[in-house]
Amino acid sequence: MIPLLFGITIISFAMMHLAPGEPSVVGQELNPRISAHDIERLRSYYGLDKPLSVQYWRWLKRLVHLDFGNSFSADSRPVIDKIAERLPVTLWINVLAILLILAVAIPIGVASAVHQDSWGDRIMTVLVFVGFAIPSFWLGLMLMIGLGVNLNWLPISGIHSYGWQHMDFWERQRDLVRHLTMPVLVSAIAGLAGMSRFMRSGMLEVIRADFITTARAMGVPETRIRYRLALKNALLPIITLLGLSIPGLIGGSVIIEQLFSVPGMGQLFYQAVLSRDYPLIMGITVIGAVLTLLGNLLADVAYAWADPRIRHGGKG
Amino acid sequence: MTRSQAALAFCRRHPMLVAGGIIVGTVSLLALLAPWLAPYDPTDINVKAILLPPSWQHWCGTDTLGRDVFSRMLYGARVSLAVGFVAVGIAMLIGILLGAVAGYGGKLADSLIMRWTDMVLCFPTFFLILAVIAFLKPSIWNIMIVIGLTSWMGVARLVRAEFLSLRQREFVLAARATGIPAVRIIGRHLLPNAMGPILVSAILGVAGAVLVESGLSFLGLGVQPPNPSWGNILTEGKDNIQIAWWLSLYPGLAILVTVLGYNLLGEGLRDYFDPKMSGRP
Numbered sequence: 001m002i003p004l005l006f007g008i009t010i011i012s013f014a015m016m017h018l019a020p021g022e023p024s025v026v027g028q029e030l031n032p033r034i035s036a037h038d039i040e041r042l043r044s045y046y047g048l049d050k051p052l053s054v055q056y057w058r059w060l061k062r063l064v065h066l067d068f069g070n071s072f073s074a075d076s077r078p079v080i081d082k083i084a085e086r087l088p089v090t091l092w093i094n095v096l097a098i099l100l101i102l103a104v105a106i107p108i109g110v111a112s113a114v115h116q117d118s119w120g121d122r123i124m125t126v127l128v129f130v131g132f133a134i135p136s137f138w139l140g141l142m143l144m145i146g147l148g149v150n151l152n153w154l155p156i157s158g159i160h161s162y163g164w165q166h167m168d169f170w171e172r173q174r175d176l177v178r179h180l181t182m183p184v185l186v187s188a189i190a191g192l193a194g195m196s197r198f199m200r201s202g203m204l205e206v207i208r209a210d211f212i213t214t215a216r217a218m219g220v221p222e223t224r225i226r227y228r229l230a231l232k233n234a235l236l237p238i239i240t241l242l243g244l245s246i247p248g249l250i251g252g253s254v255i256i257e258q259l260f261s262v263p264g265m266g267q268l269f270y271q272a273v274l275s276r277d278y279p280l281i282m283g284i285t286v287i288g289a290v291l292t293l294l295g296n297l298l299a300d301v302a303y304a305w306a307d308p309r310i311r312h313g314g315k316g
Numbered sequence: 317m318t319r320s321q322a323a324l325a326f327c328r329r330h331p332m333l334v335a336g337g338i339i340v341g342t343v344s345l346l347a348l349l350a351p352w353l354a355p356y357d358p359t360d361i362n363v364k365a366i367l368l369p370p371s372w373q374h375w376c377g378t379d380t381l382g383r384d385v386f387s388r389m390l391y392g393a394r395v396s397l398a399v400g401f402v403a404v405g406i407a408m409l410i411g412i413l414l415g416a417v418a419g420y421g422g423k424l425a426d427s428l429i430m431r432w433t434d435m436v437l438c439f440p441t442f443f444l445i446l447a448v449i450a451f452l453k454p455s456i457w458n459i460m461i462v463i464g465l466t467s468w469m470g471v472a473r474l475v476r477a478e479f480l481s482l483r484q485r486e487f488v489l490a491a492r493a494t495g496i497p498a499v500r501i502i503g504r505h506l507l508p509n510a511m512g513p514i515l516v517s518a519i520l521g522v523a524g525a526v527l528v529e530s531g532l533s534f535l536g537l538g539v540q541p542p543n544p545s546w547g548n549i550l551t552e553g554k555d556n557i558q559i560a561w562w563l564s565l566y567p568g569l570a571i572l573v574t575v576l577g578y579n580l581l582g583e584g585l586r587d588y589f590d591p592k593m594s595g596r597p
Contacts, residue, residue: 007435015447133575135527137534138568141554145561156557251442255531259554269443270535273450281447289438296438 008289009063013056016282068283073275079283083265087287089159090257090264093180094249097187098242101195104188106238109199113234114226116204124196131193136252140186140259147182155179157261183260187252191245198241202234209233236307243299247292333584339577347393356384358391359542367560377562379552385562388544389570395545396574399460399529400522406464408471408518415475416502420483430476433469441466445528446537454537463525471517478510512589516582523578530571546571 043049050058062069068079112121148156155161159179164172206212207230215225253266261267265284272280304310327334346353355375362382370377376385418429436444444466452458482488483506491501507514532538533547534554541548546567553564 003431004435004438007431008438011435011439015451129576129579130572132579133523133527133572135530135534135568135571135575137531138550138564138571141550141557141564141568144557145564149558247438247440248442251440254442254446255535258535269446273446273537276450278450281450285439285443285447288440288443292438292440 004293005290008286008293009060010056012282012286012289013059015285016278017052017055063286068286069279071272071280072277073280079279082268082280083283083287086263086265086268089262090250090253090266093183093187093256093262093264094246094253096180096184097191097249098245100184100188101191102238102242105192105195106199106235108196110203110226110231110234112196112200113203113207121200124200128193128197131189134189136186136189137255137259139189140182140256143182143186144259154181156182159262183256183262186259187249187256190252191249194245195238195241199234199238202237203230206230206234236303239299239303239306243296246295247288250288250291330584330588332580333588336577336579336581336584339573340581343393343574343577344397346390347397350390350394354384354387354390356387358383358388358544360384367556369560370562376566377560379549379560379563380556385549385566388549389546389567392544392546392549392567393570393574395456395539395543396526396529396571397522399456399463399539400525400578402460403463403467403525403529404518404521406461407468407521408514409468410464411468411471412475412507412514414468415472416479416506418472419476419479420498420502420506426476429472433472436466437469442528442531445532446535449532449537454532454540456539456543459529459532459538463528467521467524467528471514471521474513474517475510478513479506482506482509512585516586516589519578519582519585523575523582526571526575526578 040049066080068083070076071079071082108124112124115121143154144156147154155178159176161175161179164175167175207226212225212230215229216222220229250266253264254270255266256262257264257266258270265287269281269284271277272284360383362378365374365378365382367380368374368378368382374384374386376389379385379388414429414433418426445462448462448465449458452462479502488501488505491505496504529538530545530547530550533545534550536548536551538547539545549567550564553560553567556563
């Protein structure tokens with residue numbers, strides 16, 4: 001965990017410094033008559049004249065205090081403030097997407113496994129393949145055209161309606177839910193396909209296990225076997241898969257937030273990329289990686305909590 | 317059994333492989349023959365034919381500059397497939413190299429390379445790609461390189477796992493005992509035996525790269541207009557979502573079908589190589 005964290009900072013730092021053009025050069029572009037002396041002054045101001053190891057150490061020390069420096073943009077606010085105000089929306093959308101994935105994919109996967117090779121199972125298999133292949137932003141566009149433009153059921157951009165400040169509490173919540181429905185749905189689609197497929201194969205594997213055969217031989221009712229014994233064991237790998245799916249969800253938020261004009265971290269990142277706001281880019285990249293790491297750690301802890309074989313350090 | 321009966325039996329047994337093969341073959345053919353098939357020049361601006369809905373003259377309608385969307389999609393197929401193949405080629409090269417060293421080079425190399433792989437896996441790939449694109453300029457070459465540089469991790473792990481199990485097998489031990497150099501053992505004995513899973517992952521990788529390229533182009537950070545790409549036609553679709561549904565519908569369908577084809581082909585091949593594994597995700 002800690003070495004990984006170090007590695008993440010080293011990769012981010014290396015990327016920042018391997019990139020062509022440092023801040024002083026950026027200044028030079030703006031002012032072609034800048035003198036060599038001034039460039040030196042700028043370099044020492046940013047600490048760019050020090051050896052890389054010293055620069056890395058300084059950067060790391062500031063990182064520990066969550067100080068990612070100031071944004072290059074006109075407001076030059078601290079990067080961490082900019083991220084902090086954008087992060088909640090992104091987290092909300094992703095958490096809701098994960099909940100939606102779990103709520104829909106697990107029953108579908110179990111049903112497909114229990115009724116293997118039935119028509120329902122076959123249709124689900126086809127849908128899973130389509131779900132894997134569908135570009136999320138295109139699905140978003142289609143939903144926008146269908147539900148937003150043609151039927152006018154859901155708003156197609158932003159997270160608040162015009163004049164939401166004047167609504168009462170419940171109206172505001174309803175407004176927010178209406179705005180978040182499509183982004184959450186679109187974020188969830190790839191995960192839905194993956195998770196239901198995974199659940200199906202996990203369930204199929206467990207059903208063939210020896211202890212299930214034993215339970216059948218002992219006369220345990222089939223429903224109890226399926227939905228208590230088998231399901232419990234098939235659910236375990238889902239935890240790991242959830243942990244693994246976090247980078248994809250966070251990465252996908254760039255496209256989804258851009259598509260639906262959601263003011264979240266993904267949109268902030270996109271704007272940072274367009275304006276080459278390096279401190280902001282690096283800050284978000286590090287935070288994204290740390291979030292992933294946290295997600296994996298949570299998954300490991302949850303796995304240990306759910307699986308006594310791992311908790312007691314035995315061999316699985 | 318006659319030849320046609322055998323072919324039919326093969327289709328029955330490997331429906332995914334056949335369906336994937338047909339889709340991939342058709343899309344590749346359309347891309348290759350784009351200059352002969354396209355009814356219009358993909359960059360030809362025609363102010364008299366702006367935003368026309370699909371008709372017999374323009375099968376998929378026209379865009380905001382009066383360009384024929386169908387022709388642009390044909391040329392877009394070339395872009396998507398080229399990016400897919402080159403990016404996957406780069407990823408395979410890095411992945412196989414690192415995986416081979418990790419799987420055959422001893423404990424130290426293994427743990428170093430695998431830690432490195434874990435670290436890179438922590439970064440949301442799309443963030444990494446966007447961050448690098450921000451430093452470089454968005455162009456088709458940079459996109460190929462960047463997607464390649466950020467998608468080798470799966471192959472590296474796969475090759476390592478294959479090598480670790482293969483190196484214990486008798487024929488490899490025998491080769492080592494006769495003093496054949498490691499590079500030759502890897503090239504002659506290990507790689508050919510791991511080729512099946514590598515091929516499967518390469519084909520699935522093309523599907524992934526096509527998706528990423530279209531996403532990048534959709535964000536305006538990929539293939540730059542006026543060059544056509546499925547992703548950047550969709551950007552126009554988004555900008556004209558209230559009035560021109562055809563700009564959004566068709567390029568997306570093209571992406572969907574292409575990615576589906578490569579996924580089916582990959583999964584089908586996996587089953588073909590290793591029937592035991594069928595039914596796995």
